[in-house]
Amino acid sequence: MAQADTLLSLEEVVVTATRQERRLGNITIPVNLIQRRIIQQAGSLRLKDILQEQPGIQLTSNFGTGIQMQGLNPEHTLILLDGQPLIGRTSGVLDVSRIAVAGIKRIEIVKGPSSSLYGSEAMAGVINLITENPSLPLLEASLRYGVADPDQGWGVPFKNNSFQQTEATVDASYSIRKLKVKHNNNLLFADGVSFRPFSQVRVPRPIHRITHQTSIQQNLGNKAGLKILGRINQDRFQQEFSVSNNGMIIDSYGRELNNELNIQPTLFFRLSEKIRLHTRGYLTSYSGDQLLRFVQKPDSSYRDRFEQRLFRIEEQIDFKKENYTITAGVGYQVEQANSTRYDALANQKQNNVSYVFAQWELKGGDKWISILGARYDHHTLFSGAVTPKWSLRYKAKPSLSFTASVGQGFKAPDFRQLYLNFTNTVAGGYSVFGTQDAIRVINALNRLGQIAELKPDFTKLTTLSPEHATGINVSAQYTPTPAITWQVSIFRNDIQSLIDVRQVATRVDGSQLFSYLNVNRAFTQGVETSFQWQLQKKWSINAGYQLLLTGDKEEWERIKQGKEYIRESNGSSRVMNKKDYIGLPNRSKQQAQLKIKYEDKESRYVYMRLLYRSRWTVANSNGNGVHDVQDEYAKGFMQLHITGGLPLSNTIALQAGIDNVLNYQDVFYLPNVAGRTVFVTLRATLESKQSKK
Amino acid sequence: MRAILVSAAVLLSITSCEKDKLPKTVDQRAYAVETIGKITTVKNLPADTIIGTNSIGQPVGAGRYSFFSLETGQWISNADSNSTKWDLAFAGTVVRINNATSGPGAGGAFVFNGTFESLSSISADSVFRLDNHPVAYAIPRGSGRAWYTYDGPTNLLTPIPGRTLVIRTATGKFAKVEMLNYYRGGQTPSATAADSVKTRDQRFLHFRYTYQGNGTTQF
Numbered sequence: 001m002a003q004a005d006t007l008l009s010l011e012e013v014v015v016t017a018t019r020q021e022r023r024l025g026n027i028t029i030p031v032n033l034i035q036r037r038i039i040q041q042a043g044s045l046r047l048k049d050i051l052q053e054q055p056g057i058q059l060t061s062n063f064g065t066g067i068q069m070q071g072l073n074p075e076h077t078l079i080l081l082d083g084q085p086l087i088g089r090t091s092g093v094l095d096v097s098r099i100a101v102a103g104i105k106r107i108e109i110v111k112g113p114s115s116s117l118y119g120s121e122a123m124a125g126v127i128n129l130i131t132e133n134p135s136l137p138l139l140e141a142s143l144r145y146g147v148a149d150p151d152q153g154w155g156v157p158f159k160n161n162s163f164q165q166t167e168a169t170v171d172a173s174y175s176i177r178k179l180k181v182k183h184n185n186n187l188l189f190a191d192g193v194s195f196r197p198f199s200q201v202r203v204p205r206p207i208h209r210i211t212h213q214t215s216i217q218q219n220l221g222n223k224a225g226l227k228i229l230g231r232i233n234q235d236r237f238q239q240e241f242s243v244s245n246n247g248m249i250i251d252s253y254g255r256e257l258n259n260e261l262n263i264q265p266t267l268f269f270r271l272s273e274k275i276r277l278h279t280r281g282y283l284t285s286y287s288g289d290q291l292l293r294f295v296q297k298p299d300s301s302y303r304d305r306f307e308q309r310l311f312r313i314e315e316q317i318d319f320k321k322e323n324y325t326i327t328a329g330v331g332y333q334v335e336q337a338n339s340t341r342y343d344a345l346a347n348q349k350q351n352n353v354s355y356v357f358a359q360w361e362l363k364g365g366d367k368w369i370s371i372l373g374a375r376y377d378h379h380t381l382f383s384g385a386v387t388p389k390w391s392l393r394y395k396a397k398p399s400l401s402f403t404a405s406v407g408q409g410f411k412a413p414d415f416r417q418l419y420l421n422f423t424n425t426v427a428g429g430y431s432v433f434g435t436q437d438a439i440r441v442i443n444a445l446n447r448l449g450q451i452a453e454l455k456p457d458f459t460k461l462t463t464l465s466p467e468h469a470t471g472i473n474v475s476a477q478y479t480p481t482p483a484i485t486w487q488v489s490i491f492r493n494d495i496q497s498l499i500d501v502r503q504v505a506t507r508v509d510g511s512q513l514f515s516y517l518n519v520n521r522a523f524t525q526g527v528e529t530s531f532q533w534q535l536q537k538k539w540s541i542n543a544g545y546q547l548l549l550t551g552d553k554e555e556w557e558r559i560k561q562g563k564e565y566i567r568e569s570n571g572s573s574r575v576m577n578k579k580d581y582i583g584l585p586n587r588s589k590q591q592a593q594l595k596i597k598y599e600d601k602e603s604r605y606v607y608m609r610l611l612y613r614s615r616w617t618v619a620n621s622n623g624n625g626v627h628d629v630q631d632e633y634a635k636g637f638m639q640l641h642i643t644g645g646l647p648l649s650n651t652i653a654l655q656a657g658i659d660n661v662l663n664y665q666d667v668f669y670l671p672n673v674a675g676r677t678v679f680v681t682l683r684a685t686l687e688s689k690q691s692k693k
Numbered sequence: 694m695r696a697i698l699v700s701a702a703v704l705l706s707i708t709s710c711e712k713d714k715l716p717k718t719v720d721q722r723a724y725a726v727e728t729i730g731k732i733t734t735v736k737n738l739p740a741d742t743i744i745g746t747n748s749i750g751q752p753v754g755a756g757r758y759s760f761f762s763l764e765t766g767q768w769i770s771n772a773d774s775n776s777t778k779w780d781l782a783f784a785g786t787v788v789r790i791n792n793a794t795s796g797p798g799a800g801g802a803f804v805f806n807g808t809f810e811s812l813s814s815i816s817a818d819s820v821f822r823l824d825n826h827p828v829a830y831a832i833p834r835g836s837g838r839a840w841y842t843y844d845g846p847t848n849l850l851t852p853i854p855g856r857t858l859v860i861r862t863a864t865g866k867f868a869k870v871e872m873l874n875y876y877r878g879g880q881t882p883s884a885t886a887a888d889s890v891k892t893r894d895q896r897f898l899h900f901r902y903t904y905q906g907n908g909t910t911q912f
Contacts, residue, residue, distance in 0.1 A: 622851060
């Protein structure tokens with residue numbers, strides 16, 4: 001049993017790679033699969049906790065916790081809940097610490113462009129959270145208490161100045177005649193850590209998070225079924241803090257409220273042995289509301305609100321013959337947003353998308369599988385996007401197989417890039433305008449004599465088009481014995497028309513005006529390898545490594561032409577060499593993890609994870625336009641997490657663990673990493689006899 | 694004041710000559726001028742350093758320029774501002790040349806894209822610009838325009854490598870200047886340094902130059 005959970009058997013079923021259930025051994029692109037058992041044994045509460053332990057994924061800390069996959073920014077990874085996209089991104093970042101993993105059965109990670117199936121945002125890859133289906137009657141409750149003290153190293157339980165977190169989960173499955181129901185409730189009360197940039201002060205930031213999830217499943221005769229998933233997530237942050245500004249102490253009060261709702265009805269219909277139909281509806285909304293007030297000046301409140309809604313209807317047909325399968329679909333989507341950071345909160349922005357996709361899967365005997373697919377997305381706001389993909393699997397031997405894929409990904413410009421109308425009066429006084437407003441607003445300012453200078457980029461402002469990436473992934477998987485799996489992948493992504501924020505004008509008072517342009521071309525490439533070894537049934541070892549190289553193609557051209565400069569240690573300038581170049585900022589060249597687990601037949605276990613990430617650039621400190629070896633770096637680090645589990649009886653299990661044993665902290669560049677946390681979890685499970693295998 | 698500065702420079706040259714005998718006690722944070730061969734390096738020249746904050750909390754200086762002669766390698770008294778004794782005047786990020794709205798001299802300047810060493814002669818078709826205080830300067834102000842970039846989020850100012858200021862002096866001779874650093878001690882503070890440090894240590898200029906006294910444009 002332990003083996004199946006730790007080592008990914010080729011018999012495991014995944015859906016993300018093809019939009020249908022497929023065995024891991026039969027798909028043409030590598031899928032990283034994380035089972036619920038591993039999520040629980042790692043003691044993970046949030047999606048961020050478990051993702052940071054995966055090969056090839058790095059956490060970022062701007063605008064919440066984002067994830068970087070194959071060296072691409074967080075806005076380029078699509079995050080799905082049962083195949084439908086989660087919304088509510090800030091500056092392109094979907095905060096993965098927002099998402100509770102209780103109620104998630106497994107997580108599937110597909111790297112490389114996947115827009116041919118999933119449309120916009122699937123440029124770097126897709127993370128699909130698969131919820132638990134209603135099962136046999138079950139009642140499960142767990143309570144976790146953890147404590148940390150970032151200053152002292154070890155927290156003292158129930159003490160005011162310790163950072164404490166309490167999580168409670170209640171799961172219930174039951175049936176009403178043929179209707180199967182599953183509820184999952186998750187509550188988190190935590191003292192978060194400060195997110196104030198350039199401050200050493202860690203301020204307790206109390207978080208209250210409530211997630212409720214309900215799945216309802218009903219068979220409609222032999223040939224059809226209905227499933228409805230509902231999920232509600234509510235966050236509340238509240239904090240009081242003091243800022244020292246040039247000797248003046250300003251007391252501030254801040255609070256943040258986020259609400260998220262997902263409703264997914266799916267109707268399944270088996271027309272014949274060969275033809276299946278899925279009709280999917282999707283309704284989701286996200287709202288964020290932030291308030292900041294200075295205590296001494298109660299009328300000084302600053303409020304920021306953002307609301308987003310997405311409605312989607314989709315029809316998918318699967319046609320299966322002996323040696324080929326055809327999957328095709330058509331869908332329509334409406335996306336709306338309102339924000340105080342656009343021209344006015346009341347002015348709703350809308351983008352409608354209609355799309356079609358098709359995929360042809362062909363088997364060539366036992367050795368070959370080929371999948372050819374494409375998708376077309378038509379947006380009302382900007383040009384459409386065609387994204388093809390072709391992937392192959394070749395089984396050279398039962399123990400050795402190769403996969404290769406080439407595909408396109410795209411990301412449509414988001415509402416922020418189109419409509420943002422934001423002026424920061426505090427930090428140097430700058431403004432950012434979405435492209436829809438930039439020309440109009442700046443021309444109006446110019447007529448009033450408010451513009452000192454129009455930059456050359458101003459003349460390039462035009463309608464934004466989607467960003468595109470072409471990705472190639474080649475991998476080999478070697479399984480000499482059932483206990484050992486070794487996988488090596490190489491990848492390369494070429495990104496075109498990347499949207500970047502550029503200064504387009506300067507006001508008379510010297511403040512800068514920015515907007516968005518499709519300008520950059522970049523590449524990311526690297527090697528990812530993982531090794532899994534099951535030793536004597538009780539031990540399992542899992543090691544992963546990623547080497548990542550990135551670059552901006554324009555910068556690379558300028559360096560090759562000798563047009564970029566760098567400084568000698570004595571301060572004088574010289575022409576930059578190719579080896580001085582670091583590439584895109586905020587990326588670690590190397591990343592590795594080693595996970596060792598011991599688990600016996602009685603489900604007693606110890607699970608240790610050692611994570612490494614090499615240094616990454618955080619600031620350009622030598623004045624040239626590119627990131628190089630002389631710039632400022634965040635220090636590379638090691639993190640160690642240990643958990644242990646002990647079943648106390650048939651119904652009660654105890655878990656204890658220490659997260660971040662080495663107490664790695666970087667308050668500036670990874671403020672979302674908490675200090676050393678000791679926790680204890682108690683879980684009680686009552687399940688009906690039949691569900692035991 | 695000048696006597697102190699000269700003695701500081703003398704002390705510096707002594708320590709560099711007799712470094713085998715004397716322990717190294719060079720104050721990296723003091724104003725100093727050092728000439729090796731054709732290149733003169735100026736360190737920690739105060740350029741209207743921060744004295745306080747204005748009504749909206751922004752750090753400000755006293756509005757006082759530091760005048761410098763490339764010919765003599767000396768910091769010139771403010772009393773001589775209306776003379777041709779100085780070639781460059783510094784206040785924060787403003788660099789003024791001795792001509793037009795800035796002084797009675799024959800000065801001029803432009804920005805050359807390329808390293809200090811690679812500029813061996815000034816091409817004949819070069820156009821020297823003049824100051825038009827306070828609207829525009831021969832050496833333009835603004836992030837990324839002439840010799841520096843300013844990053845808002847980190848609140849740090851950094852000279853751009855590979856930018857050389859080509860100067861026509863008050864008396865019509867030529868010089869090339871490379872700005873090296875903007876902070877006291879010649880080290881840009883870390884991005885994570887406190888704002889108080891970034892404010893306190895800024896506007897201490899470090900630059901190096903070669904002055905051609907024979908009137909030609911060859912360096």
